Amino acid sequence: MKPAASGGDEQRRSLKREVAVINKQGIHARPAALFVKTAGKFGCEIVVEKDGEVVNGKSIIGLLMLAAGQGTKLVITADGRDADKALTELAKLFDDKFNED
Amino acid sequence: MEAKPITVRAISAEAFYTAYGRQLGLKLEAGEAGLDRKIREATVNRPGLALAGFFRYFAWMRVQVVGKAETFYLKSLSTGERRRRIQDFFQRRVPCVVFSRNIRPLSEFLEEADAYRVPLFRSPLVTGPLINSATLMLDMEFAPKITEHGTMVDILGIGVLIKGESGVGKSECALALLERGYSLVSDDVTRVYVLDGRELMASSPEETRYLMEVRGLGLIDVCRVFGVGAIRIEKRIDLVVTLQDPHKMEDIERVGMEQEFHEILGIRVPHVCIPVSPGRDLARLVEVAALDQKLKTMGHNTAKEFNNRLIARMRGEAKK
Structure with missing residues (x-):
């Protein structure tokens, strides 16, 4: 795994957060759409990782490909100015079970 | 209005x-x-x-x-x-x-x-x-009748009413569809009536039939420019496509699981909203929307079928 913060440039921040999929149906179409819509509001780059497979967090097909069912652990990495805010909002989606269940 | x-x-x-x-x-x-x-x-x-x-x-x-x-x-x-x-x-x-x-x-x-x-x-x-x-x-x-602001085209038998604010590119879009061999029912002003209490039929006002206004070119006689095959007198509306400025859109569809509807004269017609931005081939998008609508009426919903497969797979993996 890459080191968390690469240092040097003060503006660029790469942050990581581990989230758990707790909603019953997992990351199917509706949660994935909600995720990319939220991710799309931020300028930072966002990637999502499951068991070593890394996909772009703004790509719906990518997220769906992960087939992240209930109980899966994902690592979201955000890289950019608003990384912190992006991670907070995205993690909240998982905690809120994507407004499902 | x-x-x-x-x-x-x-x-x-x-x-x-x-x-x-x-x-x-x-x-x-x-x-x-x-x-x-x-x-x-x-x-x-x-x-x-x-x-x-x-x-x-x-x-x-x-x-x-x-x-x-x-x-x-x-x-x-x-x-x-x-x-x-x-x-x-x-x-x-x-x-x-x-x-x-x-x-x-x-x-x-x-x-x-x-x-x-x-x-x-x-x-x-x-x-x-x-x-x-x-x-x-x-x-x-x-039959109840209404005049709709929109351009009506026939894409391989699927009647599509293209709506959107003036200047968003409805006519240009229809023009590109004509070039692909599809036909025009009416441009900009479309007369709609309810057939048999359940279907919407669209046609052009007699006065402006086959006429199209393209910004920068003026009025075009579609029948003469593209030939008689490029026009159609009347067509049922199977799909409404709204072309919209993405900045004015609250929500852009990414999956297409839910079918949206547009209501005209109390009849609900499937509806999709396409964000317009420079470089997007609108005619191609409208064409694909029409074909996808055809698939849906045949009972195939790509998004739903995919999602059901995905959910079943995730359930299977969770049990392991």
């Missing part, structure tokens, strides 16, 4: 005669003075029972169709009785009478029609087909 629906409550016998006389082969035989009488129901009636003297539930406000049965029945009566029955019938203020099969109306019928001022027509059509055609025509006259 949306146009208001137009509802027709009555049409005059004259309007019916003018609009459909040629198609139905109508010939006015008597009662010309009553051409202003009003037809108040979008269907026809066979007045057999009324001519037999039974007037309860007599649908007098409809077009009355007289065929062989009524004529032979009247012929079986004595002259005096026959005239009385016809007078009783005309007293009910029927809007007009049509004789099918070119049956020559009985002389009493002709005389009383003039006396009571009820238009009497003759049609060469056989009674059944005459009733069917006349009912369809009346249904169309009485």
